Amino acid sequence: MDRGTHTTATALIDAVRERTHEARVAEAAAFVAVGDWAAAHTSSEVVGDPITTLGEWDSEALSGDQFLELGGPGAPVVAEFCISEVAAARGCSFDAARRLVGDAVELRYRLPCVHARVAAGEVDVWRGRRIAQATRTLTFEAAGFVDRHVAYVAGKATGAEVDRLVAEAAARFDPETTEAERHAADGDRYLSIDLGDTAYADPLTGTLRGTVNVHGSLDLADALDLERTVAHVARQLGELGCDPNLDIRRSMALGEIARRCDGVATLEYDVEQPPTRARREVVLFVHLDQAAITGTLNGIGPRIDACTGMTGIDLARLDTPGAPRGAVTVEQVQSWCAAPDTTVTVKPIIDLTTEDAVNGYAPPDRIADHVRARWPRCVFPYCTRSSRTADLDHCDAYEQHGPLGQTSTRNLFPLCRRHHRMKTHRELRTGNRWTYRPTDPNAGEPPNAVIWTSPLGLRYLVDRDGTRPWPPEAT
Known part of the structure; x- marks a missing residue:
């Protein structure tokens, strides 16, 4: 792109920003x-x-x-x-x-x-x-x-x-209403397989489809178990050369799971020869203190919620991979972990004020968890995709024979796959690419943020609060 065309393109984007x-x-x-x-x-x-x-x-x-x-x-x-x-x-x-x-x-x-x-x-x-x-x-x-x-x-x-x-x-x-609604939801659980006479026929054309609808409402822990098993079997089917469509393989996986159970329709069994049953694995990233478990503060007085000033309010912040995030009651966590065939994995709390580094290219789990906890979303301007499924990008490119400690909590940032590609590859029209760098507080820039530069030279600051043009006077 020549200088005049670049100037015109920049003016057009500036006009878009100003009008917006x-x-x-x-x-x-x-x-x-x-x-x-x-x-x-x-x-x-x-x-x-x-x-x-x-x-x-x-x-x-x-x-x-x-x-x-x-x-x-x-x-x-x-x-x-x-x-x-x-x-x-x-x-x-x-x-x-x-x-x-x-x-x-x-x-x-x-x-x-x-x-x-x-x-x-x-x-x-x-x-x-x-x-x-x-x-x-x-x-x-x-x-x-x-x-x-x-x-x-x-x-x-x-x-x-x-x-x-x-x-x-x-x-x-309003803990009483919340707990009542949770117990009421238990009665709403169901699983329905439409096996009616016309369930497998197209209602518009009457032609046979050979498929039926399955729908239901499950307990969260049961749903996680089912999702993990379906995903595993669907992956196995793919490795065996089955249909490339993932949705089709997932639907086939349920049939495979049913056949692997050998048609057993009852949970009754000989006590001396119990059937082999997969253990439930619950991985909980839970922010929960000892007072919530014992119901007392230091074993002396009742537990008081700092936000409400009321007693008996114990919430756990659930941050489990593959599960919806949010707050759940302690009673619900206890019910998940009470079964004798459940394996509970407790993850330590990550101190985001510390720094960690390794010498290899691939970050270990402790560093990956640290980076994703520090940056909950992709750090590209205005992107809201979760960092859980994002790539971890080396801001300063990794050098095979470079200095030690290049893979660190300060040099890794989450980028979703699309924006990782945009950062890696050049734009066709300008021949430039999106670039970014951490901010420098010593230069008067906000801490704990990154500054992106677009192929046209426009800059954006991204921190945990969101995105804004940089410097501020540009808007």
Whole structure:
């Protein structure tokens, strides 16, 4: 690419960045204005007060304007008729405007930290609204817990991460309901194999497909066992030259597993000759202290949750490979580990303030776990892919006969496969590639971050809070 073409391309990308920034600022300002409008049409009562419960207004009030509960407990109620003004100004339906006003009220009164970042243009409005919609059913204290913990990463937190945090807040501040729902979920487990007369026929054409549907709801530990076995058998089928389609091999694996059980339909057996049974393996990365196990603090007083100030709230942070992450109750962990045929592996807590290095190219598990704990996502600008499945890239290229300690916790960064390729290979049009380096705090750059340079020379800073153009004045 010649100099003039490069200048034109850079100007075009700069225009995209500037227009995007202007649109983000304008959208944030409009959202804040909606919140201001709602605040001017609120009542002194708040959601959760007995007199504001819908249906308890007198007939005269119901015939005209009335106050609606648009936010969660603790948020003020909002006059219904004011929403029509918002709908007309936005050119949208009343229902869409009602949802918008509800999200604005939720953020303004129950999630002030996230609201401040949205108002400043640091977090996209749609991300703030996604968080507001997830916290609507939480208590006021639980919503504050989510607000404090998600605000600093609101710009890049995924929906699943927000949902996990909301579930943890609900468990911490309403443990009775959470435990009741967990036990109720046990009764919802099922496994169905559709073997009806027409299950194997196409409902539209009537032609025979020769397949049936299998669906169900399993306990998490049972699901992990099944997934591990299905994946193992599917891999074996692939090695034997079976169908290259993984989905087909996984479906065939269930049949292979059933046939390997030799048609046994009962768990009864001769005590002297018990059948061989695979041991359940549970690998738990759990942040849990001794007080949660004993129920007392240092064996003296009751266990007090630091976040809620209440007793008897013991949550474990589950971070198990292949399993959904999040908080689970101690009782559920105990139920998983109680079976006599279960092997429990305890992983030590990783101290992210230390550094470790080896001389070989491939990092050992302790270094890989350290890097992925420090960087939960791919470090490419704006990427949200988990570091669990990402490649570990040497920022400074590994030299076969180079200095010792090149594979270290400071020189390895997670990159998903696509962005690893982008970093490794040159772009066709420019002949350049994406490059990155760790920041230098001595040069006034933020610590614990990396700075990327695009093929056009544009730079982006990535840290645990998200991505932003660098230097800041560029926007």
